[in-house]
Amino acid sequence: MIDTDGTGRHMFSSEQKSAIEAARAGWAQTRRLVVPAMEDVLYAPIPVLETGFIRAVDYMGGDSGIVQGARVSYGKGTRSTSDDRGLIRYLMRHRHTSPFELAVLKLHVRAPIFVTRQWFRHRTASINEYSARYSVLEKEFYFPRPEDIAAQSTNNKQGRADALPPEQARQVLDILRDDASRCYDHYLDLLNEDENGERRDPGRPAIARELARMNLPVNIMTQFYWQINLWNLLHFLRLRADSHAQYEIRAYADAILQIVQKWAPLTYEAFTDYMRDAVLLSGPALKVLRAAMGGQPVDPAQAGLSKREIRELAELFPEIAPNLAR
Amino acid sequence: MIDTDGTGRHMFSSEQKSAIEAARAGWAQTRRLVVPAMEDVLYAPIPVLETGFIRAVDYMGGDSGIVQGARVSYGKGTRSTSDDRGLIRYLMRHRHTSPFELAVLKLHVRAPIFVTRQWFRHRTASINEYSARYSVLEKEFYFPRPEDIAAQSTNNKQGRADALPPEQARQVLDILRDDASRCYDHYLDLLNEDENGERRDPGRPAIARELARMNLPVNIMTQFYWQINLWNLLHFLRLRADSHAQYEIRAYADAILQIVQKWAPLTYEAFTDYMRDAVLLSGPALKVLRAAMGGQPVDPAQAGLSKREIRELAELFPEIAPNLAR
Amino acid sequence: MIDTDGTGRHMFSSEQKSAIEAARAGWAQTRRLVVPAMEDVLYAPIPVLETGFIRAVDYMGGDSGIVQGARVSYGKGTRSTSDDRGLIRYLMRHRHTSPFELAVLKLHVRAPIFVTRQWFRHRTASINEYSARYSVLEKEFYFPRPEDIAAQSTNNKQGRADALPPEQARQVLDILRDDASRCYDHYLDLLNEDENGERRDPGRPAIARELARMNLPVNIMTQFYWQINLWNLLHFLRLRADSHAQYEIRAYADAILQIVQKWAPLTYEAFTDYMRDAVLLSGPALKVLRAAMGGQPVDPAQAGLSKREIRELAELFPEIAPNLAR
Amino acid sequence: MIDTDGTGRHMFSSEQKSAIEAARAGWAQTRRLVVPAMEDVLYAPIPVLETGFIRAVDYMGGDSGIVQGARVSYGKGTRSTSDDRGLIRYLMRHRHTSPFELAVLKLHVRAPIFVTRQWFRHRTASINEYSARYSVLEKEFYFPRPEDIAAQSTNNKQGRADALPPEQARQVLDILRDDASRCYDHYLDLLNEDENGERRDPGRPAIARELARMNLPVNIMTQFYWQINLWNLLHFLRLRADSHAQYEIRAYADAILQIVQKWAPLTYEAFTDYMRDAVLLSGPALKVLRAAMGGQPVDPAQAGLSKREIRELAELFPEIAPNLAR
Ligand SMILES: Cc1cc2nc3c(=O)[nH]c(=O)nc-3n(C[C@H](O)[C@H](O)[C@H](O)COP(=O)(O)OP(=O)(O)OC[C@H]3O[C@@H](n4cnc5c(N)ncnc54)[C@H](O)[C@@H]3O)c2cc1C
Ligand SMILES: Cc1cc2nc3c(=O)[nH]c(=O)nc-3n(C[C@H](O)[C@H](O)[C@H](O)COP(=O)(O)OP(=O)(O)OC[C@H]3O[C@@H](n4cnc5c(N)ncnc54)[C@H](O)[C@@H]3O)c2cc1C
Ligand SMILES: Cc1cc2nc3c(=O)[nH]c(=O)nc-3n(C[C@H](O)[C@H](O)[C@H](O)COP(=O)(O)OP(=O)(O)OC[C@H]3O[C@@H](n4cnc5c(N)ncnc54)[C@H](O)[C@@H]3O)c2cc1C
Ligand SMILES: Cc1cc2nc3c(=O)[nH]c(=O)nc-3n(C[C@H](O)[C@H](O)[C@H](O)COP(=O)(O)OP(=O)(O)OC[C@H]3O[C@@H](n4cnc5c(N)ncnc54)[C@H](O)[C@@H]3O)c2cc1C
Ligand SMILES: O=c1[nH]c(=O)n([C@H]2C[C@H](O)[C@@H](COP(=O)(O)O)O2)cc1Br
Ligand SMILES: O=c1[nH]c(=O)n([C@H]2C[C@H](O)[C@@H](COP(=O)(O)O)O2)cc1Br
Ligand SMILES: O=c1[nH]c(=O)n([C@H]2C[C@H](O)[C@@H](COP(=O)(O)O)O2)cc1Br
Ligand SMILES: O=c1[nH]c(=O)n([C@H]2C[C@H](O)[C@@H](COP(=O)(O)O)O2)cc1Br
Known part of the structure; x- marks a missing residue:
């Protein structure tokens, strides 16, 4: 069940899988607001791109917490008059954003470095990322599927045009794979380590990890914990689940949208109507x-x-x- | 049990008390990290000053979530070597603050306006406050206890000196009470409302609430939801649970410290040693x-x-x- | 010329006026980007409401700084193709907000406390406010003009309806003035000071300023320095120069708009078209x-x-x- | 004069040099606060690492602006009593940080991607970075000097130990250079461009830039505009001009310190005494x-x-x- 990818790929070690299963098995009692649909998916990774994933590892609040927070500012007045859905749509429509800030999501993400460089530009979040100063990066890279390898768009400077013919796509992939592989081998070489982390040549020094890693290309995978409140998450999604965003970050944004839909369905719907599908007329x-x-x-x-x-x-x-x- | 103040004061209407009791009675299952000591106090108001309170209404994470987040950046390396307490103290000592940001607290607070003016200067939090544009403020003011009425300090421009003799303190209180009472009466007058919210004089217009309230003194009580991550909360506490802070906000900070101690005892201890009791030598x-x-x-x-x-x-x-x- | 209000009101002491004049007279050489229209208005107060003002005291960048910053991300490509106006409009339209963050404005503002409570909810700014713990607040209050005293709107819970008849407005003002005056007198009384800051009664203690001020109503004037980047300023203006905002803060927002128009006219125009006059269609x-x-x-x-x-x-x-x- | 590096390296095209010279030659009149020592260095690049630089491109405020902002909160009281230096030291000692936020610096930086990944984790700044979606990255990489190539520290997981013997260092450099060169060639290959930006093979599509760049290692140089207020800059410097920071980012932090010393010498001195050289005793x-x-x-x-x-x-x-x- 946790193996939600079902692709036969080994995204997690069996040790990690056990840890996830254990976490999922651990139920406890709480007085806090609980969103059952989120409990369903908690800890379970959703595969993104070929070797990445996101998984929700904690959440706080949800639609009803937002409503509860909003109502404090309205005093007694509102309690009866407007239902939750109406209130949430009203808040979204009028950009009363502070109640949405009361809900918080924590994700665990694995993504290529060039994607995280775009991701981390969103400053209104808390991040803990795997450090290549402290630890050795694993040999995991992102390589696009052949059908995602596209030509440079000519009318959109930041975009892609049509996919390449399969043969040419394969050539591109060969280059990417070769270079990644060679760079990674040299990385281990500099670290004087083999793939199991054992020292290769006892007579040679190991270069500092923080130096050796400078040889690695930006499609290497990294991982991080990411925590953000719902308002800023919606802002992120508006920018990143959008046609102007690079396909690779959009893939993550789309996966996050699935989670938001489970976590805060009324907010998700309001977001769709008033932010995603909405049009700004000057x-x-x-x-x-x-x-x-x-x-x-x-x-x-x-x-x-x-x-x-x-x-x-x-x-x-x-x-x-x-x-x-x- | 919820009536934690035990003072006989009626801080909550019986309706509100029922709501709190109902919330406290509502247990549910969760896969998330649970801190039992926090569940104990959830929703229960802690009285602060005479007519104020704070109560924890939600939380996310805690010591073990911090440790889990920190470990992602260290990869496999740390898992065994350092225990939770050691790691948390290490993080605090080296101002590795991002893992502390992964824990989040949500409070419901009632406090006088002059206190919230100091409180809301902390920008790294999310707030939803009762609106005097939207609703009528209740007749609840903060009046210091006689023993808290002190003279202006002469060597500290921002501080207090000794308490006044009881007789003089009483005179001060009389002035404060009188003015508050008169201003509030005029407020209702302008609103053309009686204390039950009924229109007084049908022949007279009700002044806009947003205008009428300008007559109210800054010791009137307001209330708000406040959400902040643990790192920024500690920063708040360092500044506000401090002798340089005004006594009234310090009273709130002290009450919050009690909650932090339950919620994240290892972090609380590290905060005490490395932030609160620590001394910066230039x-x-x-x-x-x-x-x-x-x-x-x-x-x-x-x-x-x-x-x-x-x-x-x-x-x-x-x-x-x-x-x-x- | 500095006496831009021309109302004969004495917003500044003659000492302050000299200071402003001296500042305005002090020209120096700089290599930085200069916006002459801003230099014209620098330091000069624009009156807002009856006893308030704003004045620009510093600025950094402007339209051409925004363009320069934006171009770094486009590399060589753009330099020729698009003119400044086109690029700024493009950035605004696509919510490429980071270049607008490169321009910064610093204002000095005097406003009533109930306005600053709304103002300071905008967290993306830096503030230094006059402290009533440290100094004695002056006897300056905001009283609405009779024509601004309006009834509570019945269909908009946060709004005003029609202005009151003059006679009733005058009664409201009498109440506001009386209460302000009495509360302020009591404030001085508690401080044991006369209006010139001299101790009144040597035999009596002076109550701590931080305590005495709790008697003051929220229409008393305070003052602060406020610094914000242009993007967040536009966000502020969208919310506050808007019909949903309370009239009193809107008056300040409108005055700031005048400054923005001088400072960054292309951005101002783009803001008008794409934010202020724009309509979001769900x-x-x-x-x-x-x-x-x-x-x-x-x-x-x-x-x-x-x-x-x-x-x-x-x-x-x-x-x-x-x-x-x- | 602008060629402050004097190393014979060609960090800027002659076109860029002219632009810088023109900017430096352009003096104008301003009423704003001017810091002559900053005007001296404005726009001139300071070389950092081998192929990087920083240069100050704008500033706002400085020591005297900080003092002016701080004084607004103290009202009349302070004006005479404390001199600028005393006040700035007092503010720093008591972590009255908001006045330091009133000064703002804008830098133009060229640095390797792995350095920017650390840099951009500081969220309290505004950034505009060169985009590899939009433009082609230049063939500029960071390679450490031989004497900076060090072994992994054994007692500090995030640090370096001794430098390698020259011979081994050279081998490391050969690997880094080779891989960088090969990856970059393949990058151009994918883009179907030669080094002058001309299409190589008209019969072949150009891969989208955003895809092709995934082949580039993290020591490739990027550039960005960076704007931050002085308080957050000091916070950055405390963390990054510190022995725990990676040498490469420290080199940038050290260069920035030079600028701060010119820009706000009193603050710089206070920073040195109360932050940099200070010791926290638990x-x-x-x-x-x-x-x-x-x-x-x-x-x-x-x-x-x-x-x-x-x-x-x-x-x-x-x-x-x-x-x-x-
Ligand atoms: C030696 C060293 C080792 C490090 N190791 C790691 C590591 O292994 N893994 C890793 O992921 N990172 C690591 N970092 C990065 C570190 O976690 C911080 O992200 C970085 O130093 C920026 O610091 P900051 O958050 O204090 O700065 P800023 O982001 O500038 O924040 C300054 C302050 O502003 C407030 N603030 C800013 N943004 C927000 C927000 N969105 N919400 C709430 N408050 C906010 C907070 O009070 C914060 O303290 C390391 C840094 C150093 C110096
Ligand atoms: C008409 C109107 C009615 C209102 N009614 C109420 C009310 O009844 N009750 C009430 O409490 N308030 C009310 N407000 C205030 C409102 O909720 C906002 O606090 C205020 O408008 C500031 O807006 P902001 O948060 O977008 O601005 P800023 O605080 O400047 O924030 C701008 C953006 O920066 C980011 N950001 C800033 N700080 C943080 C942070 N600490 N963490 C994460 N992200 C951050 C967010 O993305 C945010 O959207 C009202 C405002 C208006 C205009
Ligand atoms: C004893 C005492 C006396 C004081 N006296 C005065 C006074 O006389 N006048 C006065 O005006 N205030 C006064 N203050 C308030 C003080 O200036 C701060 O506004 C308040 O303490 C909040 O602190 P902070 O800014 O560190 O917290 P936060 O706002 O929570 O910020 C924490 C950190 O986050 C980052 N950050 C947050 N928001 C931003 C942003 N928008 N841009 C960039 N970085 C950001 C910064 O790194 C900041 O250090 C006083 C406070 C105390 C405790
Ligand atoms: C299609 C696309 C193209 C892009 N192209 C480029 C490019 O070419 N070059 C480039 O450099 N970037 C580019 N970006 C990144 C972009 O400039 C933003 O950095 C990124 O989208 C994050 O957006 P944000 O600033 O709104 O989010 P957040 O950082 O989450 O900020 C949200 C809001 O919070 C407030 N806020 C947060 N931090 C601060 C702070 N420190 N001070 C004041 N206010 C703050 C602001 O109000 C801000 O609007 C691009 C992004 C997209 C989606
Ligand atoms: O769509 C984008 N998203 C983004 O966040 N950037 C930021 C990320 C990075 O800081 C810099 C350059 O990123 P790219 O090379 O991915 O464009 O601009 C740029 C573009 Br275009
Ligand atoms: O201890 C303080 N804490 C604080 O937050 N302020 C802020 C709050 C408000 O924005 C302004 C003036 O507050 P007081 O009048 O309470 O000093 O400065 C001031 C002091 Br002193
Ligand atoms: O238009 C508004 N603007 C605003 O900032 N608030 C904030 C300010 C304060 O923190 C709280 C209550 O303010 P009013 O009493 O002015 O509504 O909500 C509320 C309203 Br409505
Ligand atoms: O000293 C550090 N500084 C830093 O900012 N990081 C951040 C940057 C990046 O987001 C992530 C991993 O960076 P390194 O691979 O450089 O450690 O942690 C980590 C370390 Br250690």
């Missing part, structure tokens, strides 16, 4: 839209919209696209 | 101290110590005080 | 809108919109209001 | 020390000191070391 865009709706189209460029904005507005509202095209 | 003070110990006293003023620093050093080390005095 | 609202535009209206309630959301959508797009009403 | 250590001084030594282990703490105490106070050894 002041000028609003004017152009209304004019077009009223049948008196204005020149969107003159109204201040850039070409890209006009195109996006037309995509959003195909109904009025002809009016915008002029 | 570079120059260290030199002066060592010289004095070596029997070759230097002139502390020449070494760069201010008069106050010399005095403090002498108080800290009466053994060498004579050497410093010169 | 996923469901978008669907309903498009359906209505396409002539195939759906039942908005069934689509998930609350009554209030339907009303707001209809107000936003009167063109399709009839389609929504059903 | 409660138990204080007891042991006093007992030893009084000639009545207690068993330090029994007093609660760990072996390491006893050793450190003895090193700190050789005078009483014999008393501790028992």
Whole structure:
């Protein structure tokens, strides 16, 4: 059951698997708010990318804690009038974000270094990461699936275009694998260690770990504990479960979304409606839209919209696209 | 049992008491880390000052969660070598603060506004406070006990000196009570409400709550939910459970310390030794101290110590005080 | 010229005025980015409410610093292609907020305590406030203008309705003034000081300032230095220069907007278009809108919109209001 | 003059050098606080490690701004009594940190990725970094000087021991250089670009930059703008200009210290005395020390000191070391 990946990959040592199973088996009594759907998934890793995972290792609060916190500011007034769902949607809609801060999630994550570099730019979280000064990094790298190896997008400087033909993708992978493997071997060489952590050559010094690791490429896997409150998590998800984010971090964001849906379903729904699927219409865009709706189209460029904005507005509202095209 | 104050004061309405009792009675199963000593006190208010309280309403993690988080950064290495207590003390000593951030506490607090103004200056927390725009503030004020009414300190601009003679203290209290009472009455007057929230005079408008409240003195009580991680909580406690802090906020900090002791006893002990009872010796003070110990006293003023620093050093080390005095 | 209020009110002592004039007269050479329009207003107070003010006392960066910071992440690529205005608008539109964090503003503010309680909830700023533990608060209160004294709104729990008739407004003001005056007199009494800071009665102790001040109402004026980066300032302004914010803090936010306009005009314009005048359409609202535009209206309630959301959508797009009403 | 490195290395293109020179030549008038010693160094790069640098690109405030901010909280009281130096030392000693937050520094930094991973863990700063999604990383790596290539420390898991013999160091460098070079070549290969950014093979797709870069080792250089207030900078420096920090980040911290010394000399001095050279004596250590001084030594282990703490105490106070050894 814990082996949620079912891919036959050995993401965890049997020792680690036992530890997870033991943790999952350990039930205790609490007076705190409990979210049964979260208890179901607690500690169990969700595989992400080929060799990564996330797993929820603790949580605090949830939808009802948010509601309880929000109500303190409203005093007696609200108690009866609005139901939980309504209140949560109201809070989200009006960006009353402080009640969402009252819920907290703790994850254990394994991800490639280039992904963590993007991840850790979110400063409103607490992190404990595996240290390559202190310990030896394991020989685990991220290599994209062939179908994820794509060409540089030409119109989006930060994006990808189509996937490569399989043959070329394989060549790319060969390069990545070769280099990773060679660099890692040299890493062990510098550490003067074999794969089991035994000293190779007793006559040679072991280079300091913090130095030796500088040879490792950024697709090597690292792991960390990550704790963040729900509001800042939603902010993270808005940016990272988004088409502008790099595919690899998006894969993690999507997995986290699954957890949020279990943990705080009402908040998840409100997030979907008011943040994820929501669209921000700029002041000028609003004017152009209304004019077009009223049948008196204005020149969107003159109204201040850039070409890209006009195109996006037309995509959003195909109904009025002809009016915008002029 | 919930009536932990035992003072006969009616801090909670019977409705609220029932709600607290119900919350305390509600046990559920969890796979999360549980701290039994915290479960004991959960939801139960601890009285602070005369009309205030704090109560723990949720927590996440504790000593063992800290240790678990810290160990991720050390990889396999540490697991056996150091016990939990040793590791926590090591982390505290070396200001490896990120593992302490993994534990989170949520409190419900009632306190006077002038105390919250100091409290909320700590920005690394999440707050939801009762709103006087939205609801009517209750007629609850903080009045010091007579023995806490003290004169202005003459050598410490931010502090108090001796308590006033009882008679004078009573006069002070009379003034405070009178003004609070009159202001509150006028507040209700402006709101056009009686004490039960019923409209007084149907022919008169009710002034907007957000305006009417501007008449209320800063010793009126407010309430809020407060969530903070353990590291930032310790930082708060170091500043607020300290002789430089105003007595009234110190009373809250002291009550929170009791909770921390139950929640994370090893961290509490390490905090006591390495933060609370610890002393920071400046570079120059260290030199002066060592010289004095070596029997070759230097002139502390020449070494760069201010008069106050010399005095403090002498108080800290009466053994060498004579050497410093010169 | 510094007397920008021109109201004849004596917001500053002549000593303070000289200090401001001296500061304004002190020009020096710098290699840093300079925004001449900001230099014009530097140090000069802008009156807010009756007895408050804000004044810019320092700034760092501005539009061109933002652009410069943004370009580091784009490498060579952008330098030519996009002009400053286009880039700033692009950053704002895509919530690339980190470049806006590179500009920093420092204000000196005088405001009533109940306003600062809202203000200081914005945690992403640095504050130094006048201390009533350390110093005696001056006899300066905020009293609304008669036309700002309004009734409680009945449909908006946090808002105001119409202004009171002049006569009733005057009565309200009388109450506010009386109570403020009496409380302040008692404050001095407790401090055993007269208005010039001289001890009144040598035979009586002076109550500690930190205690005596608890008698003061929340409309007393305080002052503080406030430093915040431009991104967080825009976030503050979005929330506080908004119709949901209390009128009194909105007055400050509006004054700050004037400063931002001088300091970073391109950012100000982008803020106006993409944050202030922008409208967030939720996923469901978008669907309903498009359906209505396409002539195939759906039942908005069934689509998930609350009554209030339907009303707001209809107000936003009167063109399709009839389609929504059903 | 700008070529402050004088090493003949070509850290900047001639184009960049001109830009820096132009920036340095551009003087303007300002009413803001100016620190002449900072103007001297503004924009000029200080070389760090072999291929890195830092340069101050903007600043706000300084010692006198701190003092000015601190004084607002003290009201009239302080103005005369304490001089700037005394006040700054007082603030530092009592951890009145908010005035130090009023000064802000902006740096432009080039550093290896493994250093930035440590750097960016400091969350209280604003960052804009070169993006490898958007632009192609240059062929610039960090390779330690031979004398900095050291063996793993055996008693300090996170540290280094002695430098390697030159011959072995050279071998290490060969490995690092080879791998870096091969990985970078493959990177260009994947990008289908030559070193001038020209497409190599028109018949082949260019892999997306965000994918191709995963092949690059963590000693490749990146660059970023970094803005932080002075308090958090001192906190950074305490942790990073410290013997526990990795040598490579320490090199940057040391360079920043030079800048701080120019920018805010009084704060720098106070930092040195009260943070950098200061020593934290734990409660138990204080007891042991006093007992030893009084000639009545207690068993330090029994007093609660760990072996390491006893050793450190003895090193700190050789005078009483014999008393501790028992
Ligand atoms: C010698 C050394 C060894 C280290 N070893 C490891 C390791 O093995 N593994 C590892 O993961 N890290 C390690 N670190 C990194 C360390 O854990 C910190 O992340 C880093 O030093 C930044 O310190 P900071 O959190 O005090 O700084 P900042 O992030 O600048 O924070 C300063 C203060 O601001 C507040 N704060 C900032 N952000 C938040 C927030 N989001 N929520 C609440 N409060 C906040 C806190 O009060 C904090 O103390 C090490 C650091 C050093 C110097
Ligand atoms: C109309 C209105 C009504 C309000 N009603 C109430 C009320 O009834 N009761 C009440 O208590 N408050 C109320 N507030 C205050 C509100 O809850 C916020 O505290 C305030 O608006 C500041 O907003 P902020 O948190 O977004 O700003 P900031 O504190 O500046 O935070 C900005 C962002 O920084 C991050 N951040 C900052 N500090 C932290 C931290 N310590 N940990 C993690 N992330 C952090 C978060 O991502 C946050 O979104 C109201 C505000 C408004 C405008
Ligand atoms: C005895 C005493 C006297 C005081 N006197 C005065 C006074 O006269 N006037 C006055 O105004 N205040 C005064 N204060 C309040 C004091 O200045 C602090 O605001 C308060 O103690 C909170 O401390 P903090 O900033 O360390 O805590 P937090 O706000 O919790 O911050 C902790 C750490 O987090 C980081 N951090 C948090 N938020 C930010 C941010 N937005 N940007 C960057 N880093 C951040 C910083 O590293 C900070 O050190 C006093 C406090 C005490 C205890
Ligand atoms: C598609 C995309 C492209 C990007 N491109 C680049 C790039 O080219 N270069 C680059 O460097 N980065 C880039 N980033 C990273 C980006 O600049 C942010 O650093 C990252 O998205 C984190 O966002 P945040 O700052 O909103 O989150 P958080 O750090 O979690 O902050 C949330 C909010 O908290 C407050 N806050 C947190 N910390 C502080 C603080 N220390 N002081 C004041 N307020 C604070 C602010 O209000 C902030 O808005 C990119 C991100 C995305 C998603
Ligand atoms: O989508 C992005 N997300 C992100 O966080 N960065 C940050 C992460 C890192 O600090 C720096 C460069 O990252 P990339 O090389 O992954 O772009 O900018 C950049 C981009 Br683009
Ligand atoms: O001990 C203190 N603690 C504190 O937080 N302040 C802050 C709180 C408030 O923002 C401002 C003035 O508070 P007092 O009037 O309580 O000093 O400074 C001041 C002092 Br002194
Ligand atoms: O518009 C608001 N803005 C705000 O910051 N608060 C915060 C400030 C304070 O911490 C608490 C109660 O403030 P009011 O009494 O002003 O609502 O909530 C509340 C409201 Br409503
Ligand atoms: O001295 C350190 N400084 C630091 O910031 N880390 C952080 C940086 C990164 O997020 C993670 C692992 O870094 P190293 O591999 O450099 O230890 O811990 C770790 C150590 Br040890």
